Amino acid sequence: MPGSGGPTVPIRLRPGRLKCDAQVASGLKAIGEADPTFSPKSFLEGAKAAYEMIVTAFAQGDRKTLKTLLEKEVYDGFDKAIAERETLGHTIDFTFVGLPKVEIAEAELDRRDARVAVRFNAEVVQATKDKDGQLIDGNAEQVQTIADEWTFARSPKSRDPNWKLVATNQLS
Numbered sequence: 001m002p003g004s005g006g007p008t009v010p011i012r013l014r015p016g017r018l019k020c021d022a023q024v025a026s027g028l029k030a031i032g033e034a035d036p037t038f039s040p041k042s043f044l045e046g047a048k049a050a051y052e053m054i055v056t057a058f059a060q061g062d063r064k065t066l067k068t069l070l071e072k073e074v075y076d077g078f079d080k081a082i083a084e085r086e087t088l089g090h091t092i093d094f095t096f097v098g099l100p101k102v103e104i105a106e107a108e109l110d111r112r113d114a115r116v117a118v119r120f121n122a123e124v125v126q127a128t129k130d131k132d133g134q135l136i137d138g139n140a141e142q143v144q145t146i147a148d149e150w151t152f153a154r155s156p157k158s159r160d161p162n163w164k165l166v167a168t169n170q171l172s
Contacts, residue, residue: 027107031114035156038114044102046163047118047152052096054165059094059126061086071153071166089131093140097123105149109156116163117151119171147171 032038050069057065061082067075085092099122106117127140138144148170152163 024104024107027109028104028116030109031107031116031156034109035114037161038156040104043116043152043163044104044118047116047150048099048102048120050152050163050165051099051102051118051120051122051148051150055122055124056094056096058082059092069162069165071164074165074168077168085128090136091129092138093125093127093129095125097125097143099123106151112155113153114156115151115153115166117149117167120146120148120150122146122148 028038028040032040053065054069056062057069058078058081063079063082066078070078099120101119101121103119104116105119106115108115123143123145125138125140125143127138128136130136148168150165150169151167153166154160154163
């Protein structure tokens with residue numbers, strides 16, 4: 001799903017405007033044509049809420065919440081990381097601060113699914129501690145910026161309006 005570097009064009013599928021490159025706009029338009037309930041602006045608001053819920057649930061080891069928001073393969077990766085952390089006796093102190101920058105990076109519609117990749121620049125406070133409470137990663141006193149690109153998917157024919165997280169990529 002290539003998607004950056006082209007000219008920026010405003011698109012309007014439903015109320016609200018969103019600026020993105022021509023290739024992303026074309027993908028969003030195709031999704032909107034296949035699913036009249038789709039709105040890029042509403043999708044982005046939902047993606048922001050999902051991002052906060054997912055990173056918080058991961059930090060807390062909340063598998064139940066993760067299972068409802070993640071595609072099975074992605075869930076399995078999160079579950080494995082949580083299990084490893086639990087085995088080592090590590091805990092995470094985590095506070096979600098905000099999302100100063102969020103943008104749709106790619107959008108496409110194939111025969112089965114609509115897929116939208118979103119770049120998140122998130123501000124968090126996180127500190128991983130060992131079983132004795134000693135800091136081993138992060139900083140409990142300082143806001144850190146993390147950059148991720150997450151891909152969400154759903155069938156435009158589905159009655160379920162919820163998108164599932166199908167891929168994650170940490171950006172540098």
